[in-house]
Amino acid sequence: MPRFSVIVPAHQVQAYLPACLESVLSQSYPDLELLAVDDASPDACGEIIDEYAARDPRVRAVHLPENQGLGPARNAGMRAATGDYLVFLDGDDTLTPDALRLIADRLKETGEPDVLVYDYARTDWTGEAVRNRAAARLGEDGPAPFRLADRPGLLNLLMVAWNKTCRREFVERLGLAFPPGYYEDTPWTYPLLISAGSIATLDHVCVHYRQRRRGSILGTPDARHFDVFAQYDRVFAFLESAPEPVQADRWRPVLYRRMLDHLTVVYSRRDRLPRGSHAEFLRRARAHCRRHRVPGAPAPLPVKLRHALIRLGLHRTYRMLRLAAALRRRTARAAVRSARAARGAALRFHYRLQRLLPLRADRAVFAADDGAGYGCNPGALEAAFREVAPHIRTAWATGPALRHTVPPGTRRVTPGTAGYFTELARAKYVVHNAPFDRRLVKRRGQVLVQTLAGTPLGHMGLDLLDRPAAARDTDFPALLRDVDTWDYVLSANRHSTLTWQRVFPGRYTVLEYGQPRTDAFQRATPADVARLRELFGVPEGTVAILYVPAPRDYRRTQRPVLDLERVLRRLGPRFLVLARGEQARPAHPLASAAGRIVDVTGHPALTSLCLASDVLLTDYAPLMFDYAGLDRPIVLHTPDHEAYRAARGTYVDLRSCPPGAVACDEDELIDVFTSGYWRGARCTRLRAAFRERFCPYDDGRAAERVVRRIVCGADESALPPVVPYHERRPAPSAAGSPLTTVPGPAAAARPVSDRL
Incomplete structure (x- = not known):
């Protein structure tokens, strides 16, 4: 059986x-x-x-x-x-x-x-x-x-x-x-x-x-929709013949209301009843309700009104009320559109007036990722502005849902409000990591700082012209108009500088000073790491894997490329995954390996997630360049390497210069962790070479160098010197001691990266 x-x-x-x-x-x-x-x-x-x-x-x-x-x-x-x-x-x-x-x-x-x-x-x-x-x-x-x-x-x-x-x-x-x-x-x-x-x-x-x-078939006009009456006759017939434990009297009012709701749906949907049959349906409904009526069935007033019209069979009255309701909805929508248009015109007028007033040299406005919360490179620069140039008042543009992420000493402005347009018009410094607001009109003397999103791995900017899957709806003329407004562009390394100048051609100045958002890696203490791990629910002695996959441009839907539950079952209870992104979300929330998959997609501070983790697991996410500066293990899972390169293209060949272990499939990935290869000597050497190439200036003072150059006008010789690699002290991992591992059969023979 x-x-x-x-x-x-x-x-x-x-x-x-x-x-x-x-x-x-x-x-x-x-x-x-x-x-x-x-x-x-x-x-x-x-x-x-x-x-x-x-x-x-x-x-x-x-x-x-x-x-x-x-x-x-x-x-x-x-x-x-x-x-x-x-x-x-x-x-x-x-x-x-x-x-x-x-x-x-x-x-x-x-x-x-x-x-x-x-x-x-x-x-x-x-x-x-x-x-x-x-x-x-x-x-x-x-x-x-x-x-x-x-x-x-x-x-x-x-x-x-x-x-x-x-x-x-x-x-x-x-x-x-x-x-x-x-x-x-x-x-x-x-x-x-x-x-x-x-x-x-x-x-x-x-x-x-x-x-x-x-x-569906139920969405096709057909006389068989009248079957709904016979079906509810069967329901009430069951109640009449039901044994005592069923409590028929208790359920009769509930089912009567459910029946009225159902009849209302069938009657009111245009795709159900054939033309000319609505009056007959209401006549049948009236007789049906009289036969099964339960007086006093509780319901809200609007529901009672609809039910009464169905029960009484008032076909014309129902149609007139529906037309009146539709007219009211159209009128309300027109009023809303008019109000929005009037508000937009008032805001445009306000912005023009503010542009007639002089710039405020003591004001700076920051934003990240189209209204996202406080963080990323703009967040690191905002903190440096308050520390290095305290005379400048800073403001952060974000929506109401993320206002709590902005520190107390920073003014909060909501995009699309009068205060927001005042800042855009009067602030001397405007800092963003994405395209600036298309309504922004750059004024003489205004300084626009573009931090971009980090070291590029996949193709960007004009390099997407011949890659329609990745470019999607990119407006390249609008992109170049935005580039023409930039005064400064941040760069973490020579690779980024050469890429930015080619894919975003403009007259801006490149500041190759490091990645400001990685300053926290050098300044955080073990106590900070412990606090963050407690915040994300990482138990003591557990290895926290930060899983950040990149979106797939060649896929219409972003389905998971890795079965995290299977991986964790094989790795055992010593491991936990902090999963970020749509692809990283567990397929089965209730079977998330006994709660060892934590969905952190909504957490705004990616830097905090890096500090709380012990190892980064990714495929093509540029976060690997930041994480290398933290000097913690990095593992790549690249099962679709050729497809990703064909759709998006990559600037760095991760097969020839990986930041650590590389696995081509799920089983190899499990071998990497069970064998301990992910934190072995070979992976340490690979990470050191990767860090030396892509993190030359990530010493904890990148944001300070940027602010001193832009705001204070310091020349290169007056900027803080770069700390040598051997003197840098990034925040240590909580799982610093080697773990007891069980060698996998394939991994014991030869390293995974040698099998690529």
């Missing part, structure tokens, strides 16, 4: 059926049977099912003699099922990786409940996945398992069969079956949840619900 019986009805889904079946058969939990039901499909669904049945003994083909619809097809699958639990999946949807393993684990944890409800994500034709908006219901606090009476909010989830698994014996004892017609899930899910003696939830996306470009 298999653990799961996965039932997949198929009718005219030949383009999607192979992906659906593969998503089931490739599950990491193999104890299953797949019942693929061919509902007399006129396309190749039957042949596809037979091919899979011949290939895998877990697949059982069920062919219906004539088309019966989704509900009867599922019933055919249930009659043939032998598993402990039933799992329903439509032929054009897919299970997420490891979904059945997570479901099995949750069933075991909660004592084999009658029903387990899990989450789903809608995936459209572009590949974008959007998680269910009501997912918070699955994570509510409380005991598990429970009955529906304990958490009635579960009824606010989508009432379908494919986001639940149910015990087969319970379903057979209840005598549940899917009816024919549209909305067949309605008389299945409500009785299932109401009758269940035990329910559990799993706050994890287990199903990708495909949204076709042309919409």
Whole structure:
């Protein structure tokens, strides 16, 4: 007897059926049977099912003699099922990786409940996945398992069969079956949840619900939408015949309101009822509501009004109110647009007036990454301004959500406000690491400092002209207009200087003084490192891996390139991952290796993450150049090296001069860590050569040199001298002592970097 019986009805889904079946058969939990039901499909669904049945003994083909619809097809699958639990999946949807393993684990944890409800994500034709908006219901606090009476909010989830698994014996004892017609899930899910003696939830996306470009069958005008009345008749008939433990009187008002909500949706959606049938639908709805009405069912006033119109069958009144509501919405939108236009005109006028006033030599305004929080190179320069040139008042431009990141001694301005435009117009110094505000008009005497984003690895600027995948919507004329406003550009090394001057051609002055944001690496103390590790939840004695992958320009969707959970399972409990970026987010939040994957994508201070970690794991992120100045191990995972170079291009050949160990695939990466090679003598020598090439001025005084040159007018001889490598003391790693490691079989033979 298999653990799961996965039932997949198929009718005219030949383009999607192979992906659906593969998503089931490739599950990491193999104890299953797949019942693929061919509902007399006129396309190749039957042949596809037979091919899979011949290939895998877990697949059982069920062919219906004539088309019966989704509900009867599922019933055919249930009659043939032998598993402990039933799992329903439509032929054009897919299970997420490891979904059945997570479901099995949750069933075991909660004592084999009658029903387990899990989450789903809608995936459209572009590949974008959007998680269910009501997912918070699955994570509510409380005991598990429970009955529906304990958490009635579960009824606010989508009432379908494919986001639940149910015990087969319970379903057979209840005598549940899917009816024919549209909305067949309605008389299945409500009785299932109401009758269940035990329910559990799993706050994890287990199903990708495909949204076709042309919409679903329920989004097609058809007279079969009138089936909704018969389906709710079945629901209330169940309540009438339900045994005493079901508490029918308690659920009748709830289901009555749910029915009214559902009827309102069917009636009001333009893609449901055929033209000319709305009045008939309301007449049927009025009779239906009179038959099942529960007086006094609680509901908010707007909901009661809609329900009353449906219940009374006031077709013309409903249409007039809808037209009035639509007119009100259009009027409100027009008013908002007018207000925004008036505000924009007032701000433009204010900016022009401010530009007529003299510049303030004691003002400087800073910003980073289009309104991001305080940090990066502009943040390091702002701190240096206050320290080296305290007579200059500084301001930081950021949105309200990140104002808390700005230090107390710095004025906060919100982009797009009058105060922001005052600073742009009057401040002598404007510092940014991205293109300056396109509304900025540079004044005579104003100094614009472009820090850029660090040492370049992937192609940038004009080098993207022949790389459309990476350039995307880059406006190159606008880029060059922005370059023409720059007075100074920061550079960390000779490689950056030569690159900037070529890809951003202009008349600016390059300040090759180091990377200001790395000054913190030389100034931080062991106490600072310990405090940051505690902030990010890194236990004492744990090796913290900072994982920062680069975006893939050649991919439409940024899916993970590394299975962090598998890696951590192999590395053991001594390792923890601080994951940053969309690609770095764990695929399965609840199975994140016992909490050892910490999503730090939203943390604004990348410098703090570097100090809290013990090793950097990346592929093509330029952060490796900064991290080399911290003199901590760096490991590269480059499984798609050629594809990345073809799409984006690289200035540095990481295969010939890597900053440490390089792994071509996941298994080699695991070998790097389990063998201890990542912190061995060879990797130390590689990192030293890399640091000498790309971190010649990162000695903790880069920001001071920049400020003294720009603000104080100091010449080269008067700037602070560069500290030699052997005298630099970057903040030490918390995992400074060698770890006991277990040599991997491949790593023991020869270093991973030698296998490239």
